[in-house]
Structures are given as C-alpha cells and as structure tokens.
Amino acid sequence: QKEVEQNSGPLSVPEGAIASLNCTYSDRGSQSFFWYRQYSGKSPELIMSIYSNGDKEDGRFTAQLNKASQYVSLLIRDSQPSDSATYLCAVNGGMTGTASKLTFGTGTRLQVTL
Amino acid sequence: AAGVIQSPRHLIKEKRETATLKCYPIPRHDTVYWYQQGPGQDPQFLISFYEKMQSDKGSIPDRFSAQQFSDYHSELNMSSLELGDSALYFCASSEASGANVLTFGAGSRLTVL
Numbered sequence: 001q002k003e004v005e006q007n008s009g010p011l012s013v014p015e016g017a018i019a020s021l022n023c024t025y026s027d028r029g030s031q032s033f034f035w036y037r038q039y040s041g042k043s044p045e046l047i048m049s050i051y052s053n054g055d056k057e058d059g060r061f062t063a064q065l066n067k068a069s070q071y072v073s074l075l076i077r078d079s080q081p082s083d084s085a086t087y088l089c090a091v092n093g094g095m096t097g098t099a100s101k102l103t104f105g106t107g108t109r110l111q112v113t114l
Numbered sequence: 115a116a117g118v119i120q121s122p123r124h125l126i127k128e129k130r131e132t133a134t135l136k137c138y139p140i141p142r143h144d145t146v147y148w149y150q151q152g153p154g155q156d157p158q159f160l161i162s163f164y165e166k167m168q169s170d171k172g173s174i175p176d177r178f179s180a181q182q183f184s185d186y187h188s189e190l191n192m193s194s195l196e197l198g199d200s201a202l203y204f205c206a207s208s209e210a211s212g213a214n215v216l217t218f219g220a221g222s223r224l225t226v227l
Contacts, residue, residue: 032214043204043218044157088156092214101147101170102206102216104156 003027004091006105014113019076021108023089026070032092033065034102035074037085044088044104048074079112086110116140118207118219126225127195135190135222139207145169146188147216148180149204157204163188164210195226 005024013019021035032051036044048063050056050072056063062075072091076083086107092100119138127133139146145164149157150173159172163182174180177195182188192199202223206216 034215036218041202041223043221046215046217049215090216100214101159101162101172103159106156 002105003103004089004105006087006089006108008106009109010111011108012111012113013079015079015081017079019079019083019110019112021074021076021087021089021110023072023074023105024070025072025089025091025103027091027093027103028067028070030070030091030093033063033072034090034092035061035063035072036088036090036104037083038088038107039085044090047087076110079110081112081114084110084112118205118217120203120205120219120222122222123220124223124225126227128227129195129197131195131226132191132193133195133224134192135203135205135224137188137190137205137207137219139186139188139205140217143207143209143217144186145208145210145214146182146186147206147208148174148188148190149206149218151202151204151221153201160190192224195224197226200224200226 035047050063064073088107089105090102147162148160151157160174162170166182180190202221206218
C-alpha cells in the first residue's frame with residue numbers, strides 16, 4: 001500500500017463546475033499536507049497547504065483535512081480549462097520547523113471540459 | 115522573487131556515462147531535496163540535505179551520489195547511467211525553521227540513450 005493514495009482519474013468536470021479531489025494517507029503521525037498542481041512536463045506548483053483539521057479557503061480553492069479519517073481533499077470551484085492538470089497530494093511526516101521530505105501520491109488528472 | 119534554479123534543463127547521455135545535475139536553492143533556504151519523476155509517475159524522493167549534511171535518504175541508487183556545498187547549492191551525480199534513469203529530476207528547497215514548504219525548480223530532463 002502506498003503511503004499516500006489518490007484516484008488517478010482522469011476526473012472530468014464541465015467548465016464552471018466544482019472539482020473534488022481526494023487523498024488518503026497511511027502515516028497517522030503526519031503533520032503537514034499539501035496540494036500541488038503539475039502541468040505535463042513542468043514542475044509541481046504549490047496550490048494549498050493545510051496543517052489542522054477543518055477547511056482552509058484560498059480563492060477558488062478549498063482544502064479540507066480530517067486527521068481522524070486520514071483524509072485530505074481539495075475542492076476547486078468554478079473550474080476553468082486552465083485548471084486541467086495533475087493534482088498531487090503530498091504529506092510531510094515531520095514537525096514544522098524540521099527538514100523532512102514530502103511523500104507524494106500518484107496524482108489525479110483533472111480535465112475541465114468546455 | 116528568486117526561485118530554485120536547476121541546470122542543465124536538458125541532458126542527453128549514453129548508457130554507462132556519467133551526469134551531474136546542479137541546483138541553486140532560494141536564498142536563505144537551508145534544505146534541498148532531490149526527486150526523480152518518470153513518465154506518468156509521481157515524484158520519488160531521492161535524498162535531502164539540511165545545512166550541508168544529508169538529512170534523509172530515499173530510493174536513491176548506489177550509482178547516484180549528492181552533496182550540498184557551503185553556498186547551499188547541491189549537485190546530484192549519476193554514474194553508470196542506465197536507460198531507466200531517463201526521467202525528470204526536480205530539486206526543491208525549503209526553510210526548515212518555518213513551515214517547511216517545498217518550492218520546486220523547473221527540473222532537469224535526463225535522457226539516456
């Protein structure tokens with residue numbers, strides 16, 4: 001079992017709809033959670049970070065964290081064709097203030113259709 | 115704002131050759147990470163350095179080595195290259211004393227023929 005699990009997709013949503021991306025992780029001690037967006041052949045770009053249970057909103061993006069269920073999600077409202085990319089869930093098992101690696105899920109490919 | 119700089123951006127090598135990738139972190143970032151991403155794969159962690167010392171080691175082959183220098187730049191050395199080493203190699207940097215958010219460079223694409 002991978003440490004970070006995502007549905008590979010593709011997830012297809014029409015323009016203007018809400019896209020919901022999900023991620024589960026196995027290390028219950030994980031402290032920090034991130035969503036990165038990656039266009040084909042490009043580097044991962046940070047979209048959201050979340051550290052405590054609940055919701056965190058930033059523009060059209062909302063990250064949700066439930067540590068009891070070991071579950072992280074990303075909602076994208078008013079989806080645009082430019083949102084079409086692979087979304088990588090990443091988990092950092094270390095405490096903030098320490099140098100610790102990110103473990104990535106396999107990514108979910110999102111397609112926003114016109 | 116300054117970003118993570120990687121060089122070269124593209125590299126073509128023959129089997130059994132050697133390659134060196136360089137990474138210049140964001141100023142004041144003290145931690146560097148190397149990731150390998152094959153086609154259609156998620157980034158796989160190779161190795162990281164904090165304050166010029168190796169801080170963590172992942173799935174890095176014995177043929178690979180890396181170090182972080184006094185100016186905090188890092189180099190990934192790959193020897194006896196194999197076809198399977200063809201991938202995108204990303205460097206990321208972070209400031210460990212903060213939230214430790216990783217910022218990635220544009221990547222170096224290695225093709226082994």
